[in-house]
Amino acid sequence: MTPLLQVQGIRKTYGSFVGCTDVSFDLYPGEVMGIVGESGSGKSTLLNCLAGHLPPDQGEVVFDTLADGPVDTVTMSEPERRMLSRTDWAFVHQHARDGLRMSVSAGGNIGERLMAVGDRHYGNIRERAIDWLGRVEIKEDRVDDRPSAFSGGMQQRLQIARNLVTGPRLVFMDEPTGGLDVSVQARLLDLLRGLVREMGLSAIIVTHDLAVVRLLADRLMVMKDGHVVETGLTDQVLDDPQHAYTQLLVSSVLQV
Amino acid sequence: MSDYNFAYLDEQTKRMIRRAILKGLAIPGYQVPFASREMPMPYGWGTGGVQVSAATLTPDDTFKVIDQGADDTTNAVSIRKFFERTANVATTEETDKADVIQTRHRIPEAVLREDQILVYQVPIPEPLRFLEPRETETRKMHALEEYGLMHVKLYEDISQHGAISTSYAYPVKVEGRYVMDPSPIPKFDNPKMDMPAIQLFGAGREQRIYAVPPYTKIVSLDFEDYPFEASKADHACDLCAAKDSYLDEVILDDQGNRMFVCSDTDYCRSRRAAGHVGRLGTKNQLEASA
Numbered sequence A: 001m002t003p004l005l006q007v008q009g010i011r012k013t014y015g016s017f018v019g020c021t022d023v024s025f026d027l028y029p030g031e032v033m034g035i036v037g038e039s040g041s042g043k044s045t046l047l048n049c050l051a052g053h054l055p056p057d058q059g060e061v062v063f064d065t066l067a068d069g070p071v072d073t074v075t076m077s078e079p080e081r082r083m084l085s086r087t088d089w090a091f092v093h094q095h096a097r098d099g100l101r102m103s104v105s106a107g108g109n110i111g112e113r114l115m116a117v118g119d120r121h122y123g124n125i126r127e128r129a130i131d132w133l134g135r136v137e138i139k140e141d142r143v144d145d146r147p148s149a150f151s152g153g154m155q156q157r158l159q160i161a162r163n164l165v166t167g168p169r170l171v172f173m174d175e176p177t178g179g180l181d182v183s184v185q186a187r188l189l190d191l192l193r194g195l196v197r198e199m200g201l202s203a204i205i206v207t208h209d210l211a212v213v214r215l216l217a218d219r220l221m222v223m224k225d226g227h228v229v230e231t232g233l234t235d236q237v238l239d240d241p242q243h244a245y246t247q248l249l250v251s252s253v254l255q256v
Numbered sequence B: 001m002s003d004y005n006f007a008y009l010d011e012q013t014k015r016m017i018r019r020a021i022l023k024g025l026a027i028p029g030y031q032v033p034f035a036s037r038e039m040p041m042p043y044g045w046g047t048g049g050v051q052v053s054a055a056t057l058t059p060d061d062t063f064k065v066i067d068q069g070a071d072d073t074t075n076a077v078s079i080r081k082f083f084e085r086t087a088n089v090a091t092t093e094e095t096d097k098a099d100v101i102q103t104r105h106r107i108p109e110a111v112l113r114e115d116q117i118l119v120y121q122v123p124i125p126e127p128l129r130f131l132e133p134r135e136t137e138t139r140k141m142h143a144l145e146e147y148g149l150m151h152v153k154l155y156e157d158i159s160q161h162g163a164i165s166t167s168y169a170y171p172v173k174v175e176g177r178y179v180m181d182p183s184p185i186p187k188f189d190n191p192k193m194d195m196p197a198i199q200l201f202g203a204g205r206e207q208r209i210y211a212v213p214p215y216t217k218i219v220s221l222d223f224e225d226y227p228f229e230a231s232k233a234d235h236a237c238d239l240c241a242a243k244d245s246y247l248d249e250v251i252l253d254d255q256g257n258r259m260f261v262c263s264d265t266d267y268c269r270s271r272r273a274a275g276h277v278g279r280l281g282t283k284n285q286l287e288a289s290a
């Protein structure tokens, strides 16, 4: 089977500071990869390089496109990359307001990607928006409300609906549960797990919360100071960490 | 006033503006940046349109200015006077006799000819601004034809009002490529933009010029199930009986009596002169005022 994403030798520096370096992995269709590590370890830098938000200094991010098969998205043209971003790819931001249009209704937020790929039937767009609101457990009668009137958890669920409505083949998430209350986190996590299973999503999820990867990720990458220090099946890495840093990470969490 | 160059602007500035106009004509609907000059009037008075007119007028031209369809508003009168004084050009209120027509908020009812130029005053040239305030991003969206956002705006309209409530500055796609703000004309005027005359748009404060060459295909954006309609008040003009012109509603008294009259005053006048009489018009009055 062809990997959906083949990451080879990604490096990104900020001046003389190394954001991340020497990152390589394959992601297969239907797989969820978790990226964990302490604050400043380079998780977001890496994710943004993978998703085309930041140009890496070195490396390849080869995506298996529907039209042309595997293509390096780092060297493809910007229009092609932006097209991927609104069709095959989706990006869930930590802060919902970075991923939502706060001045546009919930329905308009969900409908935007549909309209971006050419849907011109209001009735269809609205119907699908309402369907997706239901799937992320937001009541239909909120469809015309702006996200500013939503709670943090609802905003995050709306952001997820907005991203998944076009059935993306690869979803990037940066701390999707970050900044939410613990009980709200749990519900969101449940919802995400349901969607991942139901849709067979392929995803790369960045988090510093090991509970998130335990629930969602098939495989895990542990980062420290911009380097990948350990990688493997999630349960293996968490239950039998090999690298000293991972051991520290796991033990510190388990003790809390 | 004799210290001024013809039409106030110096020749170098006019050449710069003409280059922007030519580029605009070559890329219909594309917003061309230009170095807008200070004009001796406030921005709200259409300094973009004035600069485009200044760069377009020649000494032999006859100039007309309309504001909301009328030649006699303060704004129209002062712009007309400005060019009478600085360019010494002939002016007219008759659409038919004008070579260059500067307008705010309307397209004349009479079909314009190939030898005429219509200059629009534009407050906000960027149709995507409503939802995307970042200029760097809107430029990219135009460059890559990423226009989904325009439909988000129309979607919001329908979800809030049950119909596309945008009735002015209704966005259009120009020759299948650029999405353009036609300036705050009523959407009733949108279909007229496919016309024999050259259309030039000037935004002074925002420093943009754009253009629509003659006979360019203009499509007003819409949804399959909410198609575009060039609507107007469902009346005939009470003075000239025209059924095909855009109407202004005029309140007559405290009892709620109203009348509808053509917003294009020259159109109304010329119809009355030709003998058309509306519900509240009288032949005698007209002959007296004519």
Ligand SMILES: Nc1ncnc2c1ncn2[C@@H]1O[C@H](COP(=O)(O)OP(=O)(O)OP(=O)(O)O)[C@@H](O)[C@H]1O
Pocket (backbone or CB within 6 Å): A014, A017, A018, A019, A037, A038, A039, A040, A041, A042, A043, A044, A045, A046, A208
């Ligand atoms: N634009 C930038 N310019 C300079 N340095 C940066 C920039 N962005 C990130 N960094 C630095 O790169 C390192 C990695 O940052 P990154 O945001 O990728 O970490 P992270 O693992 O996502 O952290 P967190 O868990 O706090 O989100 C940090 O030391 C950060 O200060």
Ligand SMILES: [Mg+2]
Pocket (backbone or CB within 6 Å): A043, A044, A045, A174
């Ligand atoms: Mg981060």
Ligand SMILES: [Zn+2]
Pocket (backbone or CB within 6 Å): B237, B238, B239, B240, B241, B242, B245, B261, B262, B267, B268, B269, B271
């Ligand atoms: Zn009339």
